[in-house]
Amino acid sequence: MARTKGYPEALEKKLHEQRFFREDSNPEFSKKVKTLSRTIPHMCYQCGTCTGSCPSAPRSTYRIRKFMRRVVLGLENEALTDPDLWLCTTCYSCSDRCPRDILPTDVIMTMRNLAFQRDIIPVNFLKTVTAIYASGHGVPNNDVNRAARERLGLTRDPPTTHMYPEYMPAIRKIIDHYKLKANADRIIKEREG
Amino acid sequence: MSESGINHKFAFYLGCIAPNRYPGVESASIKAMKKLGVELVPLKGASCCPAPGAFGSIDQSVFYAMAARNLVLAEQMKMDIALVCNGCYKSIWEVNHKLKHNKDLRDAVNEVLKEVDMEYKGTINVYHTAELLYNDKFIGVDKIRDSITNPLTGARIAVHYGCHLTKPHKDREFEKEVMLNTEHPVWMEELVAALGATPVEYRNKMQCCGAGGGVRGYDIVHALDITNEKLINLKEEKVDALTDICPFCQLQFDRGQIEIQEKFGVSYGLPVLHFAELLGLAQGMSPQDLGLDLHAISCEPFLKKVL
Numbered sequence: 221m222a223r224t225k226g227y228p229e230a231l232e233k234k235l236h237e238q239r240f241f242r243e244d245s246n247p248e249f250s251k252k253v254k255t256l257s258r259t260i261p262h263m264c265y266q267c268g269t270c271t272g273s274c275p276s277a278p279r280s281t282y283r284i285r286k287f288m289r290r291v292v293l294g295l296e297n298e299a300l301t302d303p304d305l306w307l308c309t310t311c312y313s314c315s316d317r318c319p320r321d322i323l324p325t326d327v328i329m330t331m332r333n334l335a336f337q338r339d340i341i342p343v344n345f346l347k348t349v350t351a352i353y354a355s356g357h358g359v360p361n362n363d364v365n366r367a368a369r370e371r372l373g374l375t376r377d378p379p380t381t382h383m384y385p386e387y388m389p390a391i392r393k394i395i396d397h398y399k400l401k402a403n404a405d406r407i408i409k410e411r412e413g
Numbered sequence: 414m415s416e417s418g419i420n421h422k423f424a425f426y427l428g429c430i431a432p433n434r435y436p437g438v439e440s441a442s443i444k445a446m447k448k449l450g451v452e453l454v455p456l457k458g459a460s461c462c463p464a465p466g467a468f469g470s471i472d473q474s475v476f477y478a479m480a481a482r483n484l485v486l487a488e489q490m491k492m493d494i495a496l497v498c499n500g501c502y503k504s505i506w507e508v509n510h511k512l513k514h515n516k517d518l519r520d521a522v523n524e525v526l527k528e529v530d531m532e533y534k535g536t537i538n539v540y541h542t543a544e545l546l547y548n549d550k551f552i553g554v555d556k557i558r559d560s561i562t563n564p565l566t567g568a569r570i571a572v573h574y575g576c577h578l579t580k581p582h583k584d585r586e587f588e589k590e591v592m593l594n595t596e597h598p599v600w601m602e603e604l605v606a607a608l609g610a611t612p613v614e615y616r617n618k619m620q621c622c623g624a625g626g627g628v629r630g631y632d633i634v635h636a637l638d639i640t641n642e643k644l645i646n647l648k649e650e651k652v653d654a655l656t657d658i659c660p661f662c663q664l665q666f667d668r669g670q671i672e673i674q675e676k677f678g679v680s681y682g683l684p685v686l687h688f689a690e691l692l693g694l695a696q697g698m699s700p701q702d703l704g705l706d707l708h709a710i711s712c713e714p715f716l717k718k719v720l
Binding site for chain 2: 256275276279280306307308309310311312313315316321323325329330332333336341342344345346347348349352356357358359360361362365368369371372373374378379380381382383384386387389390391393394395397398400
């Protein structure tokens with residue numbers, strides 16, 4: 221086919237390879253992140269407004285812009301195995317300011333979900349799950365607080381699953397539907413014995 | 414106004430940290446809102462929202478289903494939800510909003526809820542009490558000012574807005590458009606001024622408290638370093654107290670100051686009060702009734718100034 225514009229074919233091919241693909245690039249990863257995050261990471265033009273707005277950036281090596289690039293380039297392993305992935309406080313400042321209307325925070329959350337599918341997850345996240353599975357609350361009541369509540373004219377336990385444990389089976393059923401408790405227990409055991 | 418003086422009723426979604434660590438937020442909200450014509454009815458059997466940082470990071474599907482269960486409890490009461498925590502707002506409001514607007518998400522959630530004989534219908538709305546207080550359709554600044562019996566005159570109070578009530582603003586829907594300003598909002602300062610106190614601005618006031626996204630549990634020093642930066646900026650303005658509308662932020666600023674002292678060797682002694690506690694105080698509730706003695710940082714220096 222006659223070419224009307226652009227570089228010679230051989231150079232075009234070379235540039236194309238350099239631009240989009242590395243051996244460890246997985247285009248499926250980019251697509252998956254886009255679908256699950258319900259935002260548009262491929263629109264990122266790397267301006268860095270996100271990193272500039274990030275409260276975690278000045279005190280760590282966490283760079284949200286770098287994670288956005290990894291998504292665009294499909295660098296799945298590099299993104300999901302980087303411990304900085306867990307330093308996002310989800311303050312949404314980057315999402316508020318992104319000039320491309322991307323929600324980088326939701327991109328991070330999606331990558332965390334994908335990391336969890338490979339058992340990459342800090343245990344503190346899983347312990348919140350086991351706490352909720354046990355009592356319905358991530359931060360449960362205690363005796364000091366029960367006494368204080370009584371003094372304030374409140375019920376010793378709040379009118380939540382604490383006071384009505386009969387609501388717990390439904391909660392456990394929902395969590396078990398996703399096998400989340402079993403997975404959390406398994407991973408905590410592997411890490412902590 | 415009806416004879417009882419109650420104009421609005423909401424299902425009161427408590428979350429975890431307010432009822433289980435700062436019960437004064439719960440009692441103050443119920444009493445103060447009642448004086449302002451809003452009744453908060455217990456939402457029986459509610460659970461953790463679930464924690465958007467932890468659950469959202471692990472599996473969004475479980476996050477949606479768990480939040481939907483709380484929403485269905487309110488739907489069954491045929492009542493809109495009112496809540497006192499930005500983190501809960503993120504889960505409960507946002508999941509409600511997403512399920513209302515995305516059929517695929519709603520179908521997936523209802524598939525799971527069917528197993529527990531529930532169905533999400535999308536029949537209610539979710540409000541933060543701060544939003545009810547500010548919006549004159551429900552309460553409004555003037556009505557708050559009229560309800561004050563113990564004005565907090567002379568107290569310099571700074572506001573920590575927190576993140577998840579208003580951010581990301583492009584996804585939020587507030588009747589009061591000023592609430593969508595996330596760069597330099599002043600609507601909370603208006604609420605503080607209505608109590609008779611002097612609202613104080615400080616550098617980088619919209620910065621996060623540092624606790625969210627699971628970071629407090631994952632890397633406490635990192636989280637505290639963010640908190641410490643805010644405390645440095647607050648100290649410069651010589652404020653008497655910091656007010657917040659999120660018990661998790663409150664925990665991070667209140668207990669966080671003890672942890673900051675242990676880990677960084679600096680102490681601030683800055684009292685941190687939820688706006689509901691401040692409102693209760695200004696309406697004449699005693700510090701004992703508000704459980705202010707449960708705070709990690711003593712509220713005494715502040716109380717001396719305003720009582």
